[in-house]
Amino acid sequence: MVEVAWLTIKLAGITxxxxxxxxxxxxxxxxxxxxxxxxxxxxxVALPIVLPPTVLGFYLLIALGPHSPLMLLLHPFGIRTLAFTFEGLVIGSLIYSLPFAVQPLRNAFIAVGDEPLEAAATLGASSWSTFRRVALPLALPGYAVAAILAFAHTVGEFGVVMMLGGGIPGETQVLSIEIYRLVEALEWDKAHQLSAALLAFAFVVMLTLLLMERRVTERDGRG
Known part of the structure; x- marks a missing residue:
């Protein structure tokens, strides 16, 4: 169980x-x-929000399989397939969780507005300097939301992981797959414990996001 939890945290962290x-x-x-x-x-970018995970997992399985054009290009480097590998899970998680990172960042950059950027440009700042010193600090709350959502979404993903990873112990067997395995094995007590832990994790994530949103709203109201 510790190995499964560590693999899940590792996948979510890297993603x-x-x-x-x-x-x-x-x-x-x-x-x-x-x-x-x-x-x-x-x-x-937003397609994974509405696309069934098994559909995305199916096409990723084909794209990362040994006979796909992409993998044929990698054969000379000794890479025949990324399906059923941890690296393949990272690619799948990147695609499936992409909108949960892009949307909060996009909203944060929109909220920055034009005035701070125009003021920096008036002072002679370059585009990169304006982004790094003005836009990026103002968008930090969006980065916090994006990080929390991307991490939590990756932890809870099942369909893409099952299709692309197959639940190989020590390689692709993450917590969501472990719950499925426990239920199949009729180990209900262990499945309950693990499911309850993920339920508590999801609650903490949502509570954190709501508290962050309220704090930002109160700050903007005082401003």
Whole structure:
């Protein structure tokens, strides 16, 4: 059980860190860009919210399987497949949890507004300096929300993990898969304990988000 919990935390932690890095430029572009492609790209990013996890997991299984064009390109490097591997789970989690990182960051960048950015530009700051010294600090609450949501969503994912990982002990068997295995084995007491722990975790996550939202609202009201 400890190994399963550690693997889940490891997967969620790596996914969250990578998502915050990858989602930042995408969220900034969706918030501040003026391209006609914003709507289609935004819809594509948000697709995992409504797409059944098994559907996404199925296509990821094909894409990361040994006979896919992508994997054929990696064969010379000794990589034949990423399906049923921890690395494959990271890729799947990145895609499935992407909207839960992008949307809070996008909303945070929109909330920054034009005035602080225009003021920095007036003072001669470069685009990168304006982003790093003005937009990024003002968007930190959005980063906190994105990190919490991405981590929690990855911890609770089942469909993509099952399709892409298969529940291999020590490799892809995370907590959600362990609960399924315990139920199949009729080990109800252990399944109850693990399910109750995840239920408590989900409650703490939602309570934290609501308290953060109330704090931001009160701060804005005082301002």
């Amino acid at each position: 969250t860190i990578l998502l915050l890095i990858l989602a930042t430029p995408l969220a900034w572009w969706l918030a501040r860009g003026r391209s006609r492609w914003k709507a289609p790209v935004g819809a594509l």
